[in-house]
Every structure is written in C-alpha cells, then in structure tokens.
Amino acid sequence: MSKGKGDKAAEIRRLMATEGPAIEENTKGFNEKRKEAVAGLENYEELRTQAREIKEDAIDRLPELIEELRESVEENGGHLYLADDAADANRYVREVVADEDADRVVKSKSMTTEELDLNDALEADGTDVVETDLGEWVVQLADETPSHLIAPAIHRSRESIAELFAETFDPEDPPETADELTSFARERLGELIRDADVGVTGANFVTADTGTMALVTSEGNARKCAVTPDTHVAVAGVEKVIPSTDDLSPFLELLARSGTGQDLTAYVSLLTPPVDSPTLDFDDDETPLSERDSDRDFHLVLVDNGRMAMREDDQLRETLYCIRCGQCSNSCANFQHVGGHGFGGETYSGGIGTGWEAGVEGLDTAAEFNDFCTGCSRCVNGCPTKIDIPWINTVVRDRVNRGEEPEGADFLVEGLTPDEEPGGLDLDKRLFGNFETLAKLGSATAPVSNWLADTAPARWALERVVGVDARRDLPEFRRETLVDWFDRRVSTVSDPSREVVLYPDVYTNHVQVERGKAAVRTLEALGVSVRVPAVRSSGRAPLSQGMIATAEDHAHDVYGSLAEHVDAGRDVIVIEPSDLAMFDREYERFLPEASVERLQENSYEIMEYVYGLLENGADTDALRGGDDAVAYHAHCQQRTLGLEAHTVTVLEDLGYDVVTSDVECCGMAGSFGYKEDYYELSMDVGDDLAEQFTTPETGDREVVASGTSCLEQLDALLSRRPRHPIQLVAPR
Amino acid sequence: MATTSTTLSTFEDALDSLGVDCTRTTAEAFATTLDDVVRDPAVGVPLPFDVDYPESVTVDPTAADLERASTGITPASLGVANYGSVLLPSTPDGAEPVSLYPELHVPVVRASDVVPDLPEAMDRFGEAASDRAESSIVATGPSATADMGALVLGAHGPEAVHVVMLDE
Numbered sequence: 001m002s003k004g005k006g007d008k009a010a011e012i013r014r015l016m017a018t019e020g021p022a023i024e025e026n027t028k029g030f031n032e033k034r035k036e037a038v039a040g041l042e043n044y045e046e047l048r049t050q051a052r053e054i055k056e057d058a059i060d061r062l063p064e065l066i067e068e069l070r071e072s073v074e075e076n077g078g079h080l081y082l083a084d085d086a087a088d089a090n091r092y093v094r095e096v097v098a099d100e101d102a103d104r105v106v107k108s109k110s111m112t113t114e115e116l117d118l119n120d121a122l123e124a125d126g127t128d129v130v131e132t133d134l135g136e137w138v139v140q141l142a143d144e145t146p147s148h149l150i151a152p153a154i155h156r157s158r159e160s161i162a163e164l165f166a167e168t169f170d171p172e173d174p175p176e177t178a179d180e181l182t183s184f185a186r187e188r189l190g191e192l193i194r195d196a197d198v199g200v201t202g203a204n205f206v207t208a209d210t211g212t213m214a215l216v217t218s219e220g221n222a223r224k225c226a227v228t229p230d231t232h233v234a235v236a237g238v239e240k241v242i243p244s245t246d247d248l249s250p251f252l253e254l255l256a257r258s259g260t261g262q263d264l265t266a267y268v269s270l271l272t273p274p275v276d277s278p279t280l281d282f283d284d285d286e287t288p289l290s291e292r293d294s295d296r297d298f299h300l301v302l303v304d305n306g307r308m309a310m311r312e313d314d315q316l317r318e319t320l321y322c323i324r325c326g327q328c329s330n331s332c333a334n335f336q337h338v339g340g341h342g343f344g345g346e347t348y349s350g351g352i353g354t355g356w357e358a359g360v361e362g363l364d365t366a367a368e369f370n371d372f373c374t375g376c377s378r379c380v381n382g383c384p385t386k387i388d389i390p391w392i393n394t395v396v397r398d399r400v401n402r403g404e405e406p407e408g409a410d411f412l413v414e415g416l417t418p419d420e421e422p423g424g425l426d427l428d429k430r431l432f433g434n435f436e437t438l439a440k441l442g443s444a445t446a447p448v449s450n451w452l453a454d455t456a457p458a459r460w461a462l463e464r465v466v467g468v469d470a471r472r473d474l475p476e477f478r479r480e481t482l483v484d485w486f487d488r489r490v491s492t493v494s495d496p497s498r499e500v501v502l503y504p505d506v507y508t509n510h511v512q513v514e515r516g517k518a519a520v521r522t523l524e525a526l527g528v529s530v531r532v533p534a535v536r537s538s539g540r541a542p543l544s545q546g547m548i549a550t551a552e553d554h555a556h557d558v559y560g561s562l563a564e565h566v567d568a569g570r571d572v573i574v575i576e577p578s579d580l581a582m583f584d585r586e587y588e589r590f591l592p593e594a595s596v597e598r599l600q601e602n603s604y605e606i607m608e609y610v611y612g613l614l615e616n617g618a619d620t621d622a623l624r625g626g627d628d629a630v631a632y633h634a635h636c637q638q639r640t641l642g643l644e645a646h647t648v649t650v651l652e653d654l655g656y657d658v659v660t661s662d663v664e665c666c667g668m669a670g671s672f673g674y675k676e677d678y679y680e681l682s683m684d685v686g687d688d689l690a691e692q693f694t695t696p697e698t699g700d701r702e703v704v705a706s707g708t709s710c711l712e713q714l715d716a717l718l719s720r721r722p723r724h725p726i727q728l729v730a731p732r
Numbered sequence: 733m734a735t736t737s738t739t740l741s742t743f744e745d746a747l748d749s750l751g752v753d754c755t756r757t758t759a760e761a762f763a764t765t766l767d768d769v770v771r772d773p774a775v776g777v778p779l780p781f782d783v784d785y786p787e788s789v790t791v792d793p794t795a796a797d798l799e800r801a802s803t804g805i806t807p808a809s810l811g812v813a814n815y816g817s818v819l820l821p822s823t824p825d826g827a828e829p830v831s832l833y834p835e836l837h838v839p840v841v842r843a844s845d846v847v848p849d850l851p852e853a854m855d856r857f858g859e860a861a862s863d864r865a866e867s868s869i870v871a872t873g874p875s876a877t878a879d880m881g882a883l884v885l886g887a888h889g890p891e892a893v894h895v896v897m898l899d900e
Contacts, residue, residue: 076865134887135879151879158881178882185880186888210861220832220875220889227828245858249851252870260878263815264850267889268870270857275867277828285796289777289826292795 019155023339033261055321072211078298090121102197108222109133110202147340199225254384273298319355328379333665374669376636397546432671433545442477469679482516486532496529518730577638625654635707668713746816750873776805811846
C-alpha cells in the first residue's frame with residue numbers, strides 16, 4: 001500500500017495540477033463564509049461548549065443510549081440493528097433489500113455507507129444502486145471516491161462534470177451551465193427515485209429519547225429517498241446517537257455554519273420513522289393522498305466498525321465527537337491544495353480523517369496521509385466540538401512510528417541521535433525530531449558545518465538518505481549562540497520594572513540569533529531585566545514527528561528549568577510562537593495541571609509582552625519607530641492563540657503602516673517544507689502568501705514574520721529578506 | 733408566549749434575505765391572496781386553519797395530480813424568525829411530498845406560530861416528537877446545490893418558496 005518516496009511527490013504534483021484549482025476555490029470559499037457566519041453568531045463559543053458537553057456525555061453513556069434508542073425505534077414501529085462491522089452491516093441491508101425484492105435502491109449521501117462499501121455489496125447481488133446527491137452521483141458516475149466530507153465532488157470543475165455527463169449519457173443537447181447540469185441530473189434522478197423500492201440515507205444525529213433522526217441537507221434528495229419508497233434504511237455510526245431532541249439545536253446551529261457558512265442548510269429533516277407520509281405511486285390518478293394505504297418499513301442500522309474500541313481509547317475517543325462538518329478540511333492550507341484524494345484515506349479525509357481512518361480502517365490507511373497535518377492548528381478554533389485535531393494526528397503519527405519495522409539504513413543515525421523512540425522510526429522523522437542535537441553540533445563546528453552541509457555530496461546524501469529536499473536552503477548555524485552572547489555581556493538595566501527569562505528556542509539560539517539579540521535590547525530599553533539561561537528545546541520538533549515520549553521528556557526538563565524563575569516572579573518570554581503554543585496546548589498533556597497553569601499564566605509571546613509594557617506606561621520613544629510600510633505575516637499557531645493583533649498594534653503605535661496576510665499558513669510549517677515528498681506542496685501553498693506580498697500595494701514593503709518557519713519560507717518565496725518584527729522595533 | 737411584532741419583522745427580514753417572498757393575509761382574504769401567489773396547476777393539503785382554498789387549488793390531490801403540479805401548498809406548524817425557516821410536519825395527507833415535489837412551495841404559517849429562534853422551535857418539536865412520534869422538516873429557503881460548479885436554486889426540491897403568513 002505504501003508509496004515509494006518519488007511516487008508520493010509525483011502523486012501530490014498530479015493532484016495539485018488536476019484537482020487542486022477546483023478544491024482551492026471551493027474550500028477557500030467555504031472557509032471565508034464560515035468565518036463571517038460564526039463572527040455574526042453572538043453565542044458561538046457557548047454553542048461550541050454545549051455541543052462538546054453533549055458529545056462527551058453521549059459517548060460516555062453510549063451503550064445505555066443505544067438501548068434507549070432501540071426501545072424508542074421499536075415503539076415507533078421500526079427496527080434497530082447494531083452491526084459489529086462492515087460485513088455485518090452490509091449483510092443486514094442486503095437482507096432487507098432481498099426481502100423487499102428490490103431491484104433498485106436510491107441513496108442519499110452517507111459517508112458511513114462509503115466506509116462500509118455498501119454499494120459494492122448491493123451491486124454484487126444484482127441490485128441497481130443510485131446515488132441521488134448530485135455531487136455523490138458525479139463521483140459514482142466517474143467511479144471515484146468522495147474528496148471531501150460534505151462536498152464529495154469538490155475536486156471537479158463545472159467543465160469536467162459537463163464532459164462526464166456528455167461521455168456517460170451522450171445526450172442530444174449536452175448540458176453545460178450549472179443550471180443545465182442540475183436540471184439534467186434532477187430529471188434523470190427523479191425518474192430513478194420514483195421507481196425505487198428502497199431508500200437508503202445516512203443520519204447526522206439520532207436522538208435516543210424519541211428515535212428521531214436528523215438529516216442535514218440542501219438538495220431535497222434525502223427527503224425523497226426517505227419518503228418516496230415504502231422502505232427506508234438509515235445507516236449511521238453509533239457515535240451519531242445523542243440523548244434527546246433538546247440536544248439537537250446547538251448542533252444544527254453549528255453544523256452548516258462550520259461547514260459552508262450557511263445559517264442552516266435548506267432542509268433539516270427531523271424524521272421519527274416510520275413517517276406518516278403516504279407512499280407515492282405517481283401512476284395513481286384515483287386515490288387522494290390522504291386515502292392511500294401506506295405500509296412503511298423502517299430500519300436503523302447503527303454501525304460499530306471500530307467505534308466502540310475508539311470509545312475505550314483515551315486518545316482517539318475525541319474523534320467520535322466529530323459531526324462531519326468538514327471545517328478542518330476547509331481551513332487547512334494543505335487540504336486546500338491537494339484535497340481529499342491526497343489528504344485522505346479509504347473513506348475519510350482532512351484533519352479529522354486520520355482519527356477516523358485509524359479507528360475504522362487501521363493505522364496503515366491513516367499512515368498514508370497523516371503527514372499532511374503539519375500541526376499548524378488553524379483548524380482548532382473552528383471545530384464545532386472543540387476537538388484537538390492536531391493532537392489526534394500527532395498520536396496517530398506516534399503509533400505509526402511505533403508500528404513499523406526497523407529499516408536497514410537505521411544504524412546510520414541510531415547512535416547519533418538517541419531518543420525515547422523506537423528503532424523503526426523513519427530517518428527523516430528521526431533527523432527533524434532531533435533537531436536540537438543537530439543544532440548543538442552545528443553551532444559547535446560552525447562555520448565548517450554549514451559549509452560541509454551545503455556541499456553537493458552532502459546535499460545529495462541528505463536528500464537520498466533522509467529525504468531533505470536539495471532545493472531548500474539549509475539553516476546556517478551560528479558559532480556564537482544567543483546564550484553564549486548573553487553570558488558575555490553586561491545588563492544595561494539598573495532599576496528594572498520587571499524581570500524576565502527570555503526562552504532561547506533552538507532556532508533563536510543557534511540560527512536566528514539576531515532576533516534574540518533584538519528581543520534582549522528591546523526588553524532592556526523598556527526597563528526590563530533579562531536573563532537568557534540555557535534551557536532545553538520545547539519538544540516541538542520531536543512532537544511534529546510524532547515522537548511523543550521524547551516531546552514529553554523535553555516538557556519535564558523545560559518546566560524544571562523555568563519553574564524556579566516563575567517562582568521568583570519572572571515572566572517567561574517566548575520568541576518562537578510554536579513554542580508558546582506548545583506551552584499553551586500540548587504541555588497540558590504532559591505536565592501536572594498546577595505546573596502547566598503556572599507556566600501558561602506567566603508566559604508571553606515577545607510582541608505580546610512589548611504590547612503589555614507599552615500599555616502599562618513604558619516609553620514608546622525607547623523603541624525604533626518609523627513611517628515605513630510593512631507587510632506582516634503572523635504565525636499560524638500565534639493566530640490560533642489570538643496573538644496576531646498585539647504585534648500589529650505595537651507596530652502601528654510606533655508609526656508603521658501595516659498590512660497583514662490572511663492566508664491560513666505559509667506552507668512551511670517547520671520540517672514539512674524541507675521534506676522531499678512535500679517540498680513542492682509547501683511551495684504551492686506558500687505561493688498564496690507570496691502573491692499577497694507582491695501586489696502593487698505590498699510589493700515594496702518591508703516583510704516581517706513571527707515564526708521561524710514562516711521566515712524561512714518567505715525568504716525562499718521573495719527576493720526581500722524578511723525579519724522578525726522585534727528586529728524592526730529594537731533600538732540599535 | 734405571544735409572538736411580538738419584532739419577531740414578525742425579524743421573520744420577514746430573514747425570508748427576504750433568503751430570497752423568499754412573504755405575503756401577509758387574513759382568513760377572509762386568504763383565498764384571494766393564494767390565488768395571486770400560486771402557479772397553476774396548484775395542489776394543497778387540507779389546512780388546520782379556519783380558511784378556504786380558492787377553486788384553482790386541487791385539495792387532497794392524487795399522486796398523479798402532485799406530479800403535474802407547479803405549486804404545492806402545505807401548513808407550517810411554526811416559523812423560526814431569525815432564520816426564516818418554517819417547520820413542515822409530515823402528515824398522512826401528504827404534506828411532505830406536496831411541499832417537496834412541485835417547483836413552487838407555499839407554506840402557510842399563522843403569525844402567532846412564529847417563534848424567535850431555533851431552540852424555541854426545537855423545544856416545541858421535541859414535545860410533538862415524544863407525544864406522537866412527529867416528523868417535521870425545518871425548511872429554510874428553496875432547495876439548492878453547489879455541486880455543479882455554481883449555486884443553483886431548485887435541486888431535487890422546489891426552486892422557489894413563497895410564505896403566506898396568516899393573521900387569524
């Protein structure tokens with residue numbers, strides 16, 4: 001199953017060229033509309049909290065809720081079947097179809113039936129299976145798989161759909177416009193629904209108290225499939241069960257907004273089957289609808305297929321809180337460029353897709369696309385049930401690392417880079433995960449190390465052995481680290497207003513030493529006494545590679561080094577946003593609650609801290625102001641933490657004219673853009689940022705960026721050399 | 733809780749922004765109003781309000797009538813003011829298919845049944861679901877799809893909705 005290295009890069013290149021443009025336009029559109037829609041919702045955060053609590057409770061009590069639901073469904077006159085796995089579920093549906101002597105089944109969109117491969121199972125019995133959701137029908141006609149949780153044919157342009165219809169049906173007057181294509185599809189599908197014997201739908205939510213299922217749709221095909229034939233089979237994962245109808249409204253208010261930015265979709269069907277509607281026989285011109293005898297049959301098939309085991313799994317459980325809105329795909333820069341056929345497994349795609357695939361299909365499938373999540377965290381604040389999606393991806397990555405057999409060339413780096421991780425870890429992950437060790441070695445031997453690393457044989461070996469793309473510039477290690485430099489100087493502050501510890505992240509300490517020096521000068525100019533102790537790296541690098549045990553080890557050491565400073569009343573100042581994000585989010589998984597709270601309460605991003613000092617009366621004149629025009633790109637994790645505005649405000653208060661980028665991510669995301677497989681994708685994502693910073697309005701501006709990887713990427717994308725904002729404002 | 737005029741104007745504004753027409757009428761003027769609203773041929777299900785259908789509407793149609801119809805008229809049990817939604821209960825006389833198949837859907841809602849928001853509507857629905865296993869559609873604007881490369885109104889369901897709001 002797994003693809004060779006060159007193959008993967010080629011497949012990504014192919015997807016970027018063929019499906020990328022349609023996916024990019026559609027996902028970015030959804031994402032923008034979502035932002036507007038949630039901004040207009042007064043109680044958005046409250047709804048997310050409610051939704052989260054309902055899901056936590058429902059999954060916690062799932063076995064008892066399923067039994068309550070069984071009683072409700074049976075009391076209404078329907079049947080509930082709890083299927084262990086795909087084969088079991090398919091067998092049950094096939095039996096229902098056989099009992100009805102059904103020649104044709106019409107279906108409305110359901111990812112769960114995609115997971116089961118239900119269509120194949122029914123077709124093997126000679127049943128005609130027709131998808132009626134227009135996007136899903138396109139995918140069926142083209143013999144493809146859905147490329148997005150809520151928009152299955154999102155990868156196809158109007159033109160390609162027109163071609164597909166023309167090839168498949170060879171109509172006299174081939175439809176071309178969106179209107180024509182829609183009415184062509186509606187007419188064909190309308191005929192097929194009219195004569196169908198069984199309708200199959202999914203279910204977005206099922207309430208245990210009344211046996212009501214909610215179907216969230218826009219086209220109306222789900223209503224037709226559920227109500228036109230006299231037998232309705234609904235197929236849903238067990239996680240769709242929620243306690244009561246009272247719990248529906250927060251989900252309904254969040255689902256469409258999170259997915260496409262609509263308040264509500266056109267139809268939310270709240271069906272408590274068997275429904276009262278008469279079945280339809282359109283040839284009947286005699287019997288009024290009210291007098292038709294309707295003998296309706298309803299089957300709810302609840303599918304386990306790994307979900308009950310996910311429920312027992314402390315790390316994967318959160319995946320079950322997913323309501324399949326697709327937000328994590330739409331807000332993901334990588335997904336925006338390759339879509340679900342690259343960033344997806346056998347069924348599920350996007351950020352939450354690896355959790356689903358790991359749970360229902362297995363680690364192998366999840367491993368295929370797990371690397372596409374760079375942990376940038378841009379999906380986090382938009383998840384309606386507050387799932388920590390990057391964490392799930394990290395956990396899956398860790399499990400993938402541990403599950404694989406050691407490779408032959410492993411001894412090359414095994415001794416050089418000891419860590420807590422198993423021998424089977426990929427070499428590239430081992431290299432990037434141990435960047436701190438490399439940086440120490442690099443600084444100790446600079447400039448020779450830089451020269452050596454940049455030689456052709458070294459670049460060849462780096463690419464060949466560990467997959468570092470030769471097109472990417474390597475970081476240049478500095479002989480004198482920030483810590484060394486600081487140790488050799490004398491503080492300029494005699495009567496400090498505050499005392500701080502400047503956290504020397506690996507890059508600032510070994511590579512971007514200038515931004516560290518600028519931070520020290522700035523803080524001292526504002527009357528703050530600074531210390532720069534040697535502290536271990538935050539663990540971000542190993543965490544990005546899924547090396548959780550190593551990252552946790554770092555967390556304990558970092559807290560150990562900083563705790564005494566915090567106890568002494570010193571604030572912790574962090575320059576690298578991804579490290580602050582680590583303290584703020586991942587350390588909660590590693591450290592005792594009291595420790596992590598102390599660290600979080602006393603840690604600040606450098607420009608956030610400068611903002612705070614200036615707000616509290618520090619002298620603006622101590623900093624370098626100017627009327628320069630600046631183009632600013634904030635770091636993704638910094639934006640997720642809500643810290644972009646502080647930098648912008650400080651710069652504007654100092655007189656700079658600032659424009660900001662609004663792309664989700666620069667595409668670099670740490671090690672991602674260095675990897676041979678992903679280099680081209682990273683540059684493709686980065687082009688969106690480059691475009692924003694090369695317009696007539698921005699083309700001459702000084703470029704500043706907060707994150708290490710953003711700076712590297714901008715350096716690669718633009719001819720202007722970018723700097724950290726602290727370097728702009730620091731006194732000379 | 734009585735429906736306030738603010739709630740009603742919120743409802744009308746929300747319908748307007750969905751591109752849904754709304755005509756307010758009284759029981760006496762109902763038949764005339766409806767005559768102006770419908771596209772022929774029109775079918776309707778019996779309304780649980782004290783009003784008369786105009787002659788032009790086939791009440792309690794056959795399935796074949798339904799297939800020929802351009803307009804379907806059904807009662808709405810509730811209006812949801814902030815979203816411009818209507819709740820369409822599924823009934824044995826076919827309100828569900830009548831609201832779904834024809835190109836124009838005309839839901840009739842009493843002004844006094846317009847509630848401010850979705851939680852309130854879901855509260856009422858929850859009672860009906862547990863008392864009598866009710867099924868209902870929360871319908872918000874016409875059916876739509878974006879799967880064919882642009883937003884198109886009128887996918888499998890109606891392309892237009894015209895709400896008639898009744899002051900009883």
